[in-house]
Amino acid sequence: MKRIFLDYASSYANPSAIHKEGVLARRKIEKAREGIARILGAQSDEIIFTSSGTESNNLAILGVVNQARQVNQARQVNTVPHIVTTNIEHPSVLEVYKYLEKTGQAEVTYVPVEPNGIVDPKKIKEALRLNTVLVSVMYANNEIGTIQPITEIAKIIRNFRKSLTPPNPPLTKGRAQGGVYFHTDACQAVNYLPINVSKLGVDLMTFNGSKIYGPKGVGALYKKRIVPLEPIMHGGGQEFGLRPGTENLPAIVGLTRALEITEKMKEKEVKRLTKLRDYFISQLVHSNILTNVRMLINGDLTSRLPNNVNISIVPMDNIRAAPRSEQSSGTGVDQSLIESELLVLELDARGIAVSSKSACKSEEIGESYVIKAIRPEASSVAGSIRFSLGRNTKKEDIDYVLRSLKHILEKLKRWYN
Amino acid sequence: MKRIFLDYASSYANPSAIHKEGVLARRKIEKAREGIARILGAQSDEIIFTSSGTESNNLAILGVVNQARQVNQARQVNTVPHIVTTNIEHPSVLEVYKYLEKTGQAEVTYVPVEPNGIVDPKKIKEALRLNTVLVSVMYANNEIGTIQPITEIAKIIRNFRKSLTPPNPPLTKGRAQGGVYFHTDACQAVNYLPINVSKLGVDLMTFNGSKIYGPKGVGALYKKRIVPLEPIMHGGGQEFGLRPGTENLPAIVGLTRALEITEKMKEKEVKRLTKLRDYFISQLVHSNILTNVRMLINGDLTSRLPNNVNISIVPMDNIRAAPRSEQSSGTGVDQSLIESELLVLELDARGIAVSSKSACKSEEIGESYVIKAIRPEASSVAGSIRFSLGRNTKKEDIDYVLRSLKHILEKLKRWYN
Numbered sequence: 001m002k003r004i005f006l007d008y009a010s011s012y013a014n015p016s017a018i019h020k021e022g023v024l025a026r027r028k029i030e031k032a033r034e035g036i037a038r039i040l041g042a043q044s045d046e047i048i049f050t051s052s053g054t055e056s057n058n059l060a061i062l063g064v065v066n067q068a069r070q071v072n073q074a075r076q077v078n079t080v081p082h083i084v085t086t087n088i089e090h091p092s093v094l095e096v097y098k099y100l101e102k103t104g105q106a107e108v109t110y111v112p113v114e115p116n117g118i119v120d121p122k123k124i125k126e127a128l129r130l131n132t133v134l135v136s137v138m139y140a141n142n143e144i145g146t147i148q149p150i151t152e153i154a155k156i157i158r159n160f161r162k163s164l165t166p167p168n169p170p171l172t173k174g175r176a177q178g179g180v181y182f183h184t185d186a187c188q189a190v191n192y193l194p195i196n197v198s199k200l201g202v203d204l205m206t207f208n209g210s211k212i213y214g215p216k217g218v219g220a221l222y223k224k225r226i227v228p229l230e231p232i233m234h235g236g237g238q239e240f241g242l243r244p245g246t247e248n249l250p251a252i253v254g255l256t257r258a259l260e261i262t263e264k265m266k267e268k269e270v271k272r273l274t275k276l277r278d279y280f281i282s283q284l285v286h287s288n289i290l291t292n293v294r295m296l297i298n299g300d301l302t303s304r305l306p307n308n309v310n311i312s313i314v315p316m317d318n319i320r321a322a323p324r325s326e327q328s329s330g331t332g333v334d335q336s337l338i339e340s341e342l343l344v345l346e347l348d349a350r351g352i353a354v355s356s357k358s359a360c361k362s363e364e365i366g367e368s369y370v371i372k373a374i375r376p377e378a379s380s381v382a383g384s385i386r387f388s389l390g391r392n393t394k395k396e397d398i399d400y401v402l403r404s405l406k407h408i409l410e411k412l413k414r415w416y417n
Numbered sequence: 418m419k420r421i422f423l424d425y426a427s428s429y430a431n432p433s434a435i436h437k438e439g440v441l442a443r444r445k446i447e448k449a450r451e452g453i454a455r456i457l458g459a460q461s462d463e464i465i466f467t468s469s470g471t472e473s474n475n476l477a478i479l480g481v482v483n484q485a486r487q488v489n490q491a492r493q494v495n496t497v498p499h500i501v502t503t504n505i506e507h508p509s510v511l512e513v514y515k516y517l518e519k520t521g522q523a524e525v526t527y528v529p530v531e532p533n534g535i536v537d538p539k540k541i542k543e544a545l546r547l548n549t550v551l552v553s554v555m556y557a558n559n560e561i562g563t564i565q566p567i568t569e570i571a572k573i574i575r576n577f578r579k580s581l582t583p584p585n586p587p588l589t590k591g592r593a594q595g596g597v598y599f600h601t602d603a604c605q606a607v608n609y610l611p612i613n614v615s616k617l618g619v620d621l622m623t624f625n626g627s628k629i630y631g632p633k634g635v636g637a638l639y640k641k642r643i644v645p646l647e648p649i650m651h652g653g654g655q656e657f658g659l660r661p662g663t664e665n666l667p668a669i670v671g672l673t674r675a676l677e678i679t680e681k682m683k684e685k686e687v688k689r690l691t692k693l694r695d696y697f698i699s700q701l702v703h704s705n706i707l708t709n710v711r712m713l714i715n716g717d718l719t720s721r722l723p724n725n726v727n728i729s730i731v732p733m734d735n736i737r738a739a740p741r742s743e744q745s746s747g748t749g750v751d752q753s754l755i756e757s758e759l760l761v762l763e764l765d766a767r768g769i770a771v772s773s774k775s776a777c778k779s780e781e782i783g784e785s786y787v788i789k790a791i792r793p794e795a796s797s798v799a800g801s802i803r804f805s806l807g808r809n810t811k812k813e814d815i816d817y818v819l820r821s822l823k824h825i826l827e828k829l830k831r832w833y834n
Binding site: 001002003004005006007008009010011012017018019020021022051052053054055057058070090091092093095096098099103142143145188210211216217218232233234235236244245246248249250251307308341344345347348351352353354355356386387388389390391392393397400401 | 418419420421422423424425426427428429434435436437438439468469470471472474475487507508509510512513515516520559560562605627628633634635649650651652653661662663665666667668724725758761762764765768769770771772773803804805806807808809810814817818
């Protein structure tokens with residue numbers, strides 16, 4: 001039957017409309033939601049679609065904190081909600097804390113990771129307080145690829161809950177509210193690690209489309225039913241009242257399809273990339289192509305994403321890290337490592353796209369706080385480069401990178417001598 | 418030259434990356450930003466890309482209020498920021514106010530619109546206070562299409578600013594901060610009305626992609642340079658530090674292209690649709706096809722979007738609005754108007770997609786607050802239908818709708834008698 005669409009003031013096929021176009025769109029969204037829930041081992045009403053990983057992280061953290069603050073306010077309790085996290089979280093997590101601290105809305109304990117880039121669960125346990133409302137630890141780091149012990153931390157939080165007498169006590173003894181919840185930013189992990197939320201034991205989990213070869217502009221937040229959350233935006237009642245705005249149907253369907261494909265490929269791809277990563281690392285460290293420098297691999301070598309290689313390059317005595325003319329410029333830049341931006345641009349000129357640190361903070365010049373966290377002994381750690389491999393990466397690409405790196409370091413040697 | 422992409426941990430072509438793919442993406446975004454700025458008569462650093470109209474509205478309102486609150490806090494002033502608005506704003510505006518009121522973060526004056534659905538600028542003027550930080554009035558209403566006198570209100574705000582002695586005084590006499598800013602939600606207006614922000618005199622303006630035949634999942638906020646804004650999300654420094662998260666490049670480019678096309682078509686399309694709209698209205702009101710009912714047109718007939726027809730249907734004495742069996746069910750539903758959901762479904766069954774009220778609130782059963790605002794005398798106004806015309810709407814579609822409406826009303830007559 002011919003359709004006459006006279007609902008242009010809504011978006012086309014607005015899932016909240018009750019006409020045929022709207023109902024079909026609604027069904028597609030709910031089917032997508034069920035598809036994602038099935039993969040995560042969750043209920044479909046535990047999946048909230050957002051616009052990005054950043055938004056999901058903000059919603060999880062601000063949502064829990066604001067909810068706790070409202071409960072405190074209603075019960076006239078002065079406790080400030082407390083958060084436990086690590087010092088190598090993504091900027092979309094760390095910047096939320098900075099804002100909460102600046103405005104006095106929350107207290108935050110940053111548990112430092114160990115030199116291998118992995119947090120010690122015991123130290124998370126020691127950081128827990130009666131007013132702790134949220135523990136947030138990323139599943140895998142975006143710069144150095146280290147994998148955090150999520151299931152162990154989840155266990156600690158479960159035991160902490162039980163240890164409270166009575167368990168999850170109502171508002172007594174300075175306790176902010178009934179629960180402490182565990183959030184993980186899994187954006188970098190979804191491609192390669194198990195993501196069954198009950199097995200992981202997480203209460204909130206962030207992931208997004210663009211990191212799993214899906215569409216940009218879409219993210220999701222897994223939110224266990226028991227977790228009370230205050231929305232960060234207000235409007236229509238979409239996404240169970242937690243995320244207003246007309247649903248981005250094509251992006252939601254795309255995210256779901258991308259996650260399904262990722263799950264199907266995961267096992268094979270993990271094997272393939274682990275092999276490639278370890279070949280890359282062994283060539284970097286042991287090959288004689290790089291005799292002029294010392295190559296440091298940042299982050300644990302085994303509890304690490306199969307696609308991540310992050311290096312710092314220390315020049316030997318006969319190489320200087322910067323041209324002589326700059327040595328006396330007094331910029332305060334320590335030149336004991338070769339500057340990463342320079343290497344990124346040299347690689348780029350040879351057709352190789354890599355990053356020096358999180359793109360999310362790349363507009364700010366300076367060292368990576370992640371590298372700084374694992375190499376506090378280095379007076380400057382500006383010189384890290386992240387190679388992140390993917391579905392199209394082949395062994396010949398790695399070999400080309402190794403050859404290019406050799407040429408670059410030789411060129412820099414001549415330049416700096 | 419062959420490219421080897423080893424930056425999978427970023428999104429592909431992350432505009433914040435410094436390699437070729439990133440730089441090209443950055444250029445495309447800045448070109449898009451310039452394109453939009455040119456159309457709006459703005460500077461390109463005054464355009465902030467978001468994920469939706471809802472997010473732009475939230476950012477504008479929460480951004481101004483939170484900024485004022487922080488200034489107050491820093492200066493240890495107890496003034497609560499005050500907002501002036503109307504009672505027919507979009508839910509993504511009204512629900513923000515409800516949240517701010519509930520949490521004691523702002524005071525809001527809702528200026529009621531006149532029976533024609535248009536706000537009297539004098540009443541906006543009367544509502545201004547020393548602690549007013551924001552006036553927010555939608556450009557055109559999403560349900561009844563009435564156009565608000567934006568330039569007049571802008572003039573009033575400019576004069577109010579000047580009237581303060583000294584103009585824009587620093588924090589004295591209970592004044593929250595240096596300025597009162599004017600925001601308009603232009604989502605429904607952009608297709609048909611002038612959108613030069615300096616001519617309009619607005620400081621903040623919301624619009625989005627899906628309402629102008631562009632992509633879903635993208636919106637923009639025009640923010641005049643002088644307006645201080647606190648972000649609602651935190652993370653990477655994207656969008657001048659006001660909206661974190663990797664930019665949604667394809668959607669941003671699509672939004673820009675959609676706006677360019679809209680501008681090019683505007684004049685012709687306004688003429689064509691105005692004619693079509695007025696034909697539709699005259700047929701509804703004067704045609705003998707609808708003798709059993711009285712047809713009410715909601716909202717002003719001239720200061721109205723060219724694509725909007727919103728009607729309420731009052732049955733004559735010989736028609737009942739609901740089946741007899743329900744008359745005594747005591748549901749409290751006033752049956753003096755024919756229920757809109759019923760009409761929407763009947764039209765849908767005949768291939769015509771229309772809405773009964775804002776899709777953004779359609780999950781909530783009940784009357785439209787917009788119709789209630791312009792027809793406070795009606796004990797129930799559940800019976801409104803919005804026909805919103807668009808680029809594909811032709812006269813024959815309108816004729817088909819008129820015929821279908823006749824059949825439906827005849828059927829309902831038999832049914833209810």
